[in-house]
Amino acid sequence: MKTNIQSFEKGCKKYLAKIYLWLVAAISVTLILNGCKQNPNETSGKKADTEQIETSGNAEEAVLTSPPLVPAPIGDRSAKKLIVRLETIEKTGELADGTQYNFWTFGGTVPGSFIRARVGDEIEFHLKNNENSVFPHNIDLHAVNGPGGGAEATFVAPGQEAVFNFKTLNPGLYVYHCATAPVGMHIANGMYGLILIEPEGGLPKVDKEFYIMQGDFYTKGKFGEKGLQEFDMDKAIAETPDYVVFNGSTTGLLGDKELEVKTGETVRFFVGNGGPNLTSSFHLIGEIFDKVYMEGGSKVNENVQTTVIPAGGAAIVEFKATVPGEYIIVDHAIFRAFNKGALGKIKVVGADNHKVYKSNK
Amino acid sequence: MKNPFCIVLVLLMFSCGRNQEAEQHLTPVQKELSPVSSKKKMQKIEGGYYRAFVRKESDSLTYVSSFYLDETAITNAEYLTFLKANPQWSKSKIIRLYADSTYLKNWKNDFEIPEDISPDAPVTNISWFAAKAYAQSAGKRLPTVDEWEYAARASENLKDATEDPAFTQHILQLYQQKNNYKKPVKQHPANAWKIYDMYGTIWEWTEDFSSVMITGESRKDNTTNETLFCAGASVTSSDLRNYAAFIRFAMRGSVKANYTGNNMGFRCAKDAEN
Numbered sequence: 070m071k072t073n074i075q076s077f078e079k080g081c082k083k084y085l086a087k088i089y090l091w092l093v094a095a096i097s098v099t100l101i102l103n104g105c106k107q108n109p110n111e112t113s114g115k116k117a118d119t120e121q122i123e124t125s126g127n128a129e130e131a132v133l134t135s136p137p138l139v140p141a142p143i144g145d146r147s148a149k150k151l152i153v154r155l156e157t158i159e160k161t162g163e164l165a166d167g168t169q170y171n172f173w174t175f176g177g178t179v180p181g182s183f184i185r186a187r188v189g190d191e192i193e194f195h196l197k198n199n200e201n202s203v204f205p206h207n208i209d210l211h212a213v214n215g216p217g218g219g220a221e222a223t224f225v226a227p228g229q230e231a232v233f234n235f236k237t238l239n240p241g242l243y244v245y246h247c248a249t250a251p252v253g254m255h256i257a258n259g260m261y262g263l264i265l266i267e268p269e270g271g272l273p274k275v276d277k278e279f280y281i282m283q284g285d286f287y288t289k290g291k292f293g294e295k296g297l298q299e300f301d302m303d304k305a306i307a308e309t310p311d312y313v314v315f316n317g318s319t320t321g322l323l324g325d326k327e328l329e330v331k332t333g334e335t336v337r338f339f340v341g342n343g344g345p346n347l348t349s350s351f352h353l354i355g356e357i358f359d360k361v362y363m364e365g366g367s368k369v370n371e372n373v374q375t376t377v378i379p380a381g382g383a384a385i386v387e388f389k390a391t392v393p394g395e396y397i398i399v400d401h402a403i404f405r406a407f408n409k410g411a412l413g414k415i416k417v418v419g420a421d422n423h424k425v426y427k428s429n430k
Numbered sequence: 431m432k433n434p435f436c437i438v439l440v441l442l443m444f445s446c447g448r449n450q451e452a453e454q455h456l457t458p459v460q461k462e463l464s465p466v467s468s469k470k471k472m473q474k475i476e477g478g479y480y481r482a483f484v485r486k487e488s489d490s491l492t493y494v495s496s497f498y499l500d501e502t503a504i505t506n507a508e509y510l511t512f513l514k515a516n517p518q519w520s521k522s523k524i525i526r527l528y529a530d531s532t533y534l535k536n537w538k539n540d541f542e543i544p545e546d547i548s549p550d551a552p553v554t555n556i557s558w559f560a561a562k563a564y565a566q567s568a569g570k571r572l573p574t575v576d577e578w579e580y581a582a583r584a585s586e587n588l589k590d591a592t593e594d595p596a597f598t599q600h601i602l603q604l605y606q607q608k609n610n611y612k613k614p615v616k617q618h619p620a621n622a623w624k625i626y627d628m629y630g631t632i633w634e635w636t637e638d639f640s641s642v643m644i645t646g647e648s649r650k651d652n653t654t655n656e657t658l659f660c661a662g663a664s665v666t667s668s669d670l671r672n673y674a675a676f677i678r679f680a681m682r683g684s685v686k687a688n689y690t691g692n693n694m695g696f697r698c699a700k701d702a703e704n
Contacts, residue, residue, distance in 0.1 A: 159608070171606050200532070200692055203608060204677060205684030226684040227691045228532055249684075251676040299603050302673050303595070 119238045122189030124148045131192075133182035136280045136316045137328060139339060140185040144271040148189030155182060156197040157206040157225075157247070157260070164286060164312060165319040165410060167295040172317065173204070173247070173258035179317025180282035180343060181245070181262025188240045188266055193232060194219065200228035205249055210235075211381070212243035212264045220248040240268035242365030242383040244341050253345050257287055257305050259317055261343030263383060268367070275387060276334035282341040283349045283378070283400060283411060284317065285310035292409055308346040313405040315398065315413045322398060322413025330390045332419025337387045341365075344380025351376050351384065352401040353415070355394070360387040375401050390417040392426040464515040468568040470508065472498040473624045474702060475581050480590070482576060483675040494580040496702035499573060502615035502626045503552035503634065503697045504564060506543045512564050513541060519563055528559035533690045550614035552632045552695040558687035561635040561696035572637040573699035575682070579675075582628040584621035592672075601674040604630025611693045629674075635696040639682040 128150035132140045158177045164170040175181025186192060198206050205226050209218035213235045216222075222233035247260035263282060287305040288298035292312060304310065315321045322328060330336050342349045352375040361373045365383035370376075378384050398413035399406035406412045421427075477496035513520045520540035524533055535555045536544035543549050558572075565571050573581070585591035585600075592598075610617060610631040620626050685694070 171608075201608070203605065203693060205680050224684050226681070226689055227693065229684075229689065250680040251673040254673055254677075299606060302599060302602060302671070306671065 119188050120236065122148045124150050124189065124191050126150075128152055128193065130154070131184060131186065133176060133184055134280070135176065135178045135182060136180055136282065137322065137326070139183045139265070139278045139280045142271055142274070142278075143185060143187040143267045146187065148187060148191070150191045150193065151186055152193045152195070153184055153186075154195045154197070155184075155208070156199055157202060157208075158199045159202050159204065161297065163318055163320070164288070164298065164314070165293065168288075168290075168293070169297045170286065170288065171258065171297070171300070173206070173255060173260050175208070175245070175247075175260060175262050179259035179261075179284065180280070180341065181260070183262065183280045183339070184245075184264040186237055186264070186266055187271070188237050188268055190237045190266075191234065192237065193234050194223070195230060195232050196223040196225055197230040198225040198227050202227040204255075206247050206255065206260065207231075207249050208245055209248040210243065210245040210264055212237060212239070212241070212245070212266050214238050217248060218245075224249065237266045240266045240367065242266075242339055242341070242362065242385050244343065244381050244383055246343065246381070253305055254300060254302070256343060256345040257285070258300060259284065259343070261341070263339055263341045265339060272337075272385075275337045277330045278337045278339065279328055279415075280339050281315055281322065281398070281413065282317075282343055283313065283315055283347075283351070284343040285345065285347045286312035286314065288312065305345070310347065310409065313347060313400060313409040313411040315411060319410035319412070322415075328413070328415040330415065330417055332390055332393055332417055332422065334390050335387065336390055336415075337385060339383070339385055340378060341383040342378040342380055346380060347400075347402075347405070348380060349378040349411075350401040351378050351386070352399050353386075353388070354397040354399060355392075356388050356390075356396055358386040358388050361385070390419075392422050393417050393419050462516075462518065463563060463567045465569065466512050466515050466567050468508070468570070468698075470504075470568070470698070471501045472700060473501050474498055475577070475623055475625075477702075478580075480576075480580050480583065481592070483579065483672060484679060492576055494576050497573070497577055498700040498702060499577070499581050499623070499625055500570075500697035500699070501620070501624060503632060503695045504561075505550050505615055506547065506553045507549040509553040509556075509564065510541060510543060510549075512567055516563070516567060519560060524560070528563075528688060529557035529690050530688050532692075533557060533560070535690070535692070547612045548614045551612055552615055552627075554611050554632055554692055554695045555690040556635070556695055557690045558635050558639065558685075560690075562637075564696075565698040568698060570698035570700045572635055572696060574638050575636045575641065577699055578628075578634065578636050579678075581621075581623055581625055584623050584625070584628075586619050587622060589622045595671075598672055598674050601629045602677075605674065605677060611695070632693050632695040633678075633681050633691070635694065636682070639685065640687070 125147050126149050131151045131153045134140050155175050159173050161169050162172050172179050196208050207220045207224040209220040211218055213219050215235060219233050223231045225231045243264050245262050245264050247255035249255050287301045288311045289301050290298050340351055358373040361370045361376045362385035363370050376384050394417055396415045400411035475497055477494050479491040479493050482492040517523055521534045521537055522540050532555050562572055583590045583592050585597050607630055616626045617631055618627055
């Protein structure tokens, strides 16, 4: 009986699929006919345009950087062939002071190496899985137009390497991550990073740029428990992390990893959220973001206090450092900041600016 | 308009067909295999039905006939015996089609076990072809995925511990330990079948490792998906919380028969008489 219903359903689906195809065909014809009347500046046309961008010059190896650094801006260089080499590495590192974790990484860091390209670039992407890896890995780059974002094409056993090619059609700041089963575990262990696709002509010039990525971690022991902590599957499924951190550790942006800028400098953060579960309420205490490229896309919002960054999403935030002091970077879901580690620091050095801020104590 | 499923099926058939072709190539070499006597202790695994992690129908059980399984993985010393009897499988002589460039990578030469690795540690950097040849020379075969998974359901005390969440969590812990492949076999207590180290030392080749298609786009693999059809088996995982099983099937899906990884080895099986 069950199988009868299933095959009946299958039959219906096939039939519906056919009707659907005809509908799609009919609609496409209508659209094409109407296309001439429409405004050529509509966004639907943009992708086709960037597809036409020609690359010039020889293929070049992309320079990748570890957080919190980003590669030099692309600016107004023309589109070219770019070779990106990334390696998946499983290694033990510090999740907190005295607490170790078996991280799974892209390029040996959490988050993974920052990749910077421009729209129209043709990327030859090499994913190598380190020979000492225990697990197979792959990569899904949200900047890719194609099945799985490259996940199928890059599925590699330990010691192997896979290559695939893609053309960057959409400018923006994109997350990449591992998508090998069990996906949640690979991401929870730190397998994410950012790839920036600059628009034609590049992003407006700023004085300092940094790379920050948030992630939630699920450990056998409670927050602060010392020693090597194992991944806790039940906590991950329940979405109750022990750690929420920037750049892979409670001290990822503290101590010797504190960021520093001078007064008067314009600052840009490329901020991502690897998740796997939590959405970030990204906030810089004592500063207002002059500009936020919302969700890492092309729309710019101005004068933002806290910006939402979904798991598997990103944002570009910009501000001008006006008053010297220490500024705390937090996920404003504030217990995460003070009890789970989502805390960083940027120091602004320079002369006082009493017109803007003055303590009268 | 062709159904894309058909195209995928044709492609899959093509890829399956290629494996068979490779096997046929193997035949002449296999004929020359000299038998090695193996003192390896085997344990009888009583057959029965089990809920396969990956199966054809959502609630069907899979029957596994009784069989014998090596109590540990094949060790470096045991493999050396095989190589001495069958030098055509040694590091310098092996036909490239049967193993990629990292075959027996750490061996100093054709017949010398690596220094920092115990002779009683599992042999690794072994291809599926090599594992199969060894098994054949020992009068055995590789276990099937079903046999392997069936025997691996056992904890120290229970022959089927799959209902115990702590068991899966324990396997995940074992999986996260590194470099255990360099240590002698019998690192952990035997399971209820008296089989050692099913978890946490090496990944193990199975006869039909490629019969389950994990595409690498694993988010699709979680559900019944027509693109995953190969030889009629679709991927329907029985337990979405069984991360340990996902890892094993992903691993099997990521390898090809000529791959030789640092932590990939094997053990042999044999039919039971009844």
